[in-house]
Amino acid sequence: MATIVMLGAGIMATALSFPSSENGHDVRLVGTFLDREIIDSIQTTGIHPDLGLKVNDGVTAYQLEDAEKAFDGADVVMSGVNSFGVEWAGEQLARLIKPGQKFLCITKGMRADEDGTMHILPEVIRSYMDPELAESISWNAIVGPSIAGELAVHHDTAVVFCGENRDDAEYLADLFRTDYYHVWTSADFIGHETGAATKNIYAFAAGFAEGLLRKQGKADNKYVMYNYGAALFAQGQKELRSFVTLMGGNPETADGLGGVGDMFVTSMGGRNVKAGTLVGQGIPFSEVRDQHMKGVTLEGVAAIKVIGKALRPLTERGVIRPDEYPLCRFLYSVVEEDAPLDIPWDTFFADLA
């Protein structure tokens, strides 16, 4: 039996408590300062209010002030804090994590320096730690198409546990594998984390078609706009693969669960798609952000802002060509400059053999 502690009691971390606790492990959910009511609810009724489900026996919830107790003796430390809180998570983990523990990251996203150099989130978290401590930790992440609620109700879910050390990833995978949670492992840590972060960019675009149809009063017509969505999806996949390659990952990772599989599931719905739909209806993104979806966590928009911004210095420095990533650049102009939805079709699919 292993002890697994999760910082952040959101729906994804809590969903992962199902397969791990069913494998007999001691699972501890530690709420952030934003999760106070979630932890209260689990402690008193067992129910995670956002997930709408009762957690398993063997899952214990802790408020943040009890985090040290929760982390004590843990074999595995996970972070399920969303990407907006990654710096906060880095600070917390720097004081809570113990030498030799295995870290498993759930959060997806990217950070970039002024010169456009991009960093995956485990790297950001690591930067908050004493180098000797950081060196003693095993660094890993979960990627792949995982809608939290589906996993929590035991629907088949297939993912990749990736990390710097394949044996560690395999050890972690064994803690979670069940007959409904199918886990592969990979040593392409950077490639998988890049795919999982960049797929969110394109989920925002997946909402446009529905919005355009609504705007034209054609949402209930016999013929919708799947061709349009599929073209954006294909350009998105081309760019996702380029990002994986740019970051030093294995290009084939883009075809797998952490690449196209994750982009597919993210395009099927959720908050980013909804934001894209509102833009498709003709609402400037600034109005979507400040009114229609005020306060809603939009990981896709966050990824567009970080990565889309980084493309400019990367282009100036000659790291990438000006004709690369046209869809990501266009989406950046939509979310940062309220650009209207004139898809730059002519810039897509450059260099077709």
Add this chain to the structure above:
Amino acid sequence: MATIVMLGAGIMATALSFPSSENGHDVRLVGTFLDREIIDSIQTTGIHPDLGLKVNDGVTAYQLEDAEKAFDGADVVMSGVNSFGVEWAGEQLARLIKPGQKFLCITKGMRADEDGTMHILPEVIRSYMDPELAESISWNAIVGPSIAGELAVHHDTAVVFCGENRDDAEYLADLFRTDYYHVWTSADFIGHETGAATKNIYAFAAGFAEGLLRKQGKADNKYVMYNYGAALFAQGQKELRSFVTLMGGNPETADGLGGVGDMFVTSMGGRNVKAGTLVGQGIPFSEVRDQHMKGVTLEGVAAIKVIGKALRPLTERGVIRPDEYPLCRFLYSVVEEDAPLDIPWDTFFADLA
């Protein structure tokens, strides 16, 4: 102005008459022996009954017995006959096509020899012609995510015109390009035709999740099975890329409009997805074929039968490994042996780096 003749008056050929006729070209639709009522309807009312739309002025419909008149003086000859009729189309075109005409294939599919060697459909059509005639023809095809009705109502559609000769593909693309029909060209003829044929295989699997939910009475639940569908989609994309490579195409073609883009749109609905849904509900495929969907054209199932069968001799001859294409092999067992829907998860994503 060019003259474009289309053999087969199905919805896709007819949809393509919109951009081409709007560019001022003379477009002639020739019905097969199965299209008699369609041609009657267009001749008398202008309406294509399956599409539910009136064709443009400048589009003329011909019954099969008037085919020679329609082909006379044509610059471009197209085939929109479905894959089941490709041999028939080959015979017809062998007598109708004139030296030097440009051929543009719409039909998607594959044929295979006893030893598993696979052939794209333009190659099959070509085999019916006198070699000297065949040599004088320019061979091209249209691939990419195109739901016919969406194109016909002028929704943005992005495709690739591929062919042996890039200049010819570019000439053809120019005949069709409009502000809603976005056309790229490619000389990766075999890669694009392979992607477009194999994507149909995986569309059948895209229906399983909905069927499984219905069987369990969970189709209206809050949590559906997108994770499951996304995992199959990712394995499908891995196999699609392998097929493109196996056939000698450019692997990057798999990431584009004729690969993942087309697989995406085909997974969104249609007859193959519906057949997959029925299998997901627990109905053996033989019963779906003989009762529930009797007489319905299932291009995906046809692709599974041809390609899935070819995998066996290809494996025996050592051309491919036994652990390659596990999803396609499984789908073959579902459609040919009524295998139940036990997804062989453990066989997926082999060789993950």
